[in-house]
Amino acid sequence: MAFDLNQWYFQKISGDIIYKYSGTVSSEKITESLNEVENSLRTSKVKFQKRKKVYNVLVECIQNLHHHADTPPLSAEVDIVPKFGIFVIAKDHSFYRISTGNFLKTERLIGIEDRLKMINSLSDEDLVVVYRDILNNEESTSKSTGLGLLDMIRKTGNKLEYYIYVHDDKYSFLSLDVYIS
Amino acid sequence: METIIREGSAKTPYVSLDGEKGLIEIKGRSIPENSVEFYKPLIDWLERYSSNPLENTNVNIQLEYFNTSSSKCILDMLKKLELLFKKGNKIQVNWYYEEDDEDMFEAGEDYQSIITIPFTMIEMEE
Numbered sequence: 153m154a155f156d157l158n159q160w161y162f163q164k165i166s167g168d169i170i171y172k173y174s175g176t177v178s179s180e181k182i183t184e185s186l187n188e189v190e191n192s193l194r195t196s197k198v199k200f201q202k203r204k205k206v207y208n209v210l211v212e213c214i215q216n217l218h219h220h221a222d223t224p225p226l227s228a229e230v231d232i233v234p235k236f237g238i239f240v241i242a243k244d245h246s247f248y249r250i251s252t253g254n255f256l257k258t259e260r261l262i263g264i265e266d267r268l269k270m271i272n273s274l275s276d277e278d279l280v281v282v283y284r285d286i287l288n289n290e291e292s293t294s295k296s297t298g299l300g301l302l303d304m305i306r307k308t309g310n311k312l313e314y315y316i317y318v319h320d321d322k323y324s325f326l327s328l329d330v331y332i333s
Numbered sequence: 334m335e336t337i338i339r340e341g342s343a344k345t346p347y348v349s350l351d352g353e354k355g356l357i358e359i360k361g362r363s364i365p366e367n368s369v370e371f372y373k374p375l376i377d378w379l380e381r382y383s384s385n386p387l388e389n390t391n392v393n394i395q396l397e398y399f400n401t402s403s404s405k406c407i408l409d410m411l412k413k414l415e416l417l418f419k420k421g422n423k424i425q426v427n428w429y430y431e432e433d434d435e436d437m438f439e440a441g442e443d444y445q446s447i448i449t450i451p452f453t454m455i456e457m458e459e
């Protein structure tokens with residue numbers, strides 16, 4: 153069955169929604185979103201430590217979209233704009249959930265999927281070792297340090313829940329859920 | 334040696350690089366999309382400072398939030414200071430973190446494990 157973005161989105165907006173967005177993930181939009189989410193968390197009297205975790209993980213999630221999301225294909229039923237991404241911050245029972253979704257050219261997915269599998273397989277101790285190794289040894293670019301996904305797991309203590317949907321023969325849709333307990 | 338002061342913004346920290354006092358301060362939040370662009374002038378300043386440093390250099394880092402791209406740039410700054418330390422200059426890095434902020438504490442531990450310069454973790458009460 154073909155991937156249904158509306159159905160995916162409907163699932164993601166379950167729970168108590170703190171913020172949701174679909175469109176170009178520009179620098180200005182990131183600033184605006186972070187500001188709104190921070191204010192919302194502050195007024196809901198979330199504990200300082202959890203508020204910081206949600207904010208920190210959100211920064212990595214949406215800056216990940218900003219750096220890596222492709223323009224959707226013309227066949228996608230969304231705005232055909234650069235850096236197109238969807239992100240939702242929700243409270244699911246005792247968890248905060250940050251869900252992101254973006255279109256990617258399928259040719260780019262192989263490396264990303266391998267990386268997600270590898271990162272999710274690491275123990276807590278190995279996660280720290282790999283993180284420090286990349287921090288110390290790998291060259292960063294203006295787009296990526298290679299640390300964002302590792303950082304999300306370190307901060308939350310939870311594995312990343314991801315799914316890759318085939319959109320057509322050239323594009324896929326990457327869905328990522330990060331839970332903060 | 335010139336002093337560089339950058340006021341903090343929604344995504345970038347307050348920065349003071351004072352060559353007359355040998356005092357480097359970074360405070361606030363550091364979450365720009367392009368951290369390399371923000372930190373390059375600061376790293377260039379450190380390069381110039383290293384050619385004629387004071388005997389004592391103190392570094393205070395007190396960040397509320399920072400993203401992973403900033404973490405690399407901060408390490409690049411610390412590595413410049415490490416070179417100075419290895420040449421015999423006195424360097425002291427103070428890493429401030431808020432009470433109960435385990436993530437910022439762990440970030441300090443990451444740097445401590447990589448950099449071989451005097452590095453003190455200082456807990457601040459909320």
